[in-house]
Amino acid sequence: QLKGLGLAALVSVGRTIIGTICTVLASAFLGFMFTQERMWRRKLWYRLMVVTMYFNAGLVPNFLLVKNMGMYNTVWALVLPGAVSTWNLIVMKTSFQSVPVSLEESARLDGANDFVILFRIFLPLSKATVAVMILFYAVTHWSAWFNAMIYLSDRAKFPLQLIMREILIANSTGGNSMTDTDAMFLEEVVKYATIVVSTVPILFIY
Helix, strand or coil, X not given: CCCCHHHHHHHHHHHHHXXXXXXXXXXHHHHHHCCCCCCCCHHXXXXXXXXXXXXXXXXXXXXXXXXXXXXXXXXXXXXXXXXXXXXXXXXXXXXXXXXXXXXXXXXXHCCCCHHHHHHHHHCHHHHHHXXXXXXXHHHHHHHCCHHHHHHCCCHHHCCHHHHHHHHHHHHCCCCCCCCHHHHHXXXXXXXXXXXXXXXXXXXXXX
């Protein structure tokens, strides 16, 4: 099970970086859109987003969607299906609503478009919220293993958490050549080592 541990760590790091960037940008774009009263059917789309907090299509439809869109056994299957958390989107939207309208109106009078207003006014004034979103999404991507087990078939693409899970399962039964005490000791050592390996990198983000 230890084979490919370094590669799995790189996969997890890459997934965390790509996934965090995609999810934070998606939340920022949608949060900005829902603050614009000129958006077509804004309240309707917002209500449809909120509905996803309470209802989920289920595992089988999600798997079929990922497979039919050609994302099966790719890193995008771990990133795109959950690119936006509705709760975090609401937090981002609420933060953007606290930005004075006069700043946006002044920028538009100076010829700024939506992208300039978002990246030069809204996001700089919402640094604390963006930092929290980065932490939330980074921890979520780093700790996730279930969707990788469902959507990935190539072991070379397994993230670190999935490899760690295999190690824990393999060592949970002990060994035939060991006494019960030695087997229990080895199991505990493996568990604690797994916790350290999987936790220390995310502590650096904090």
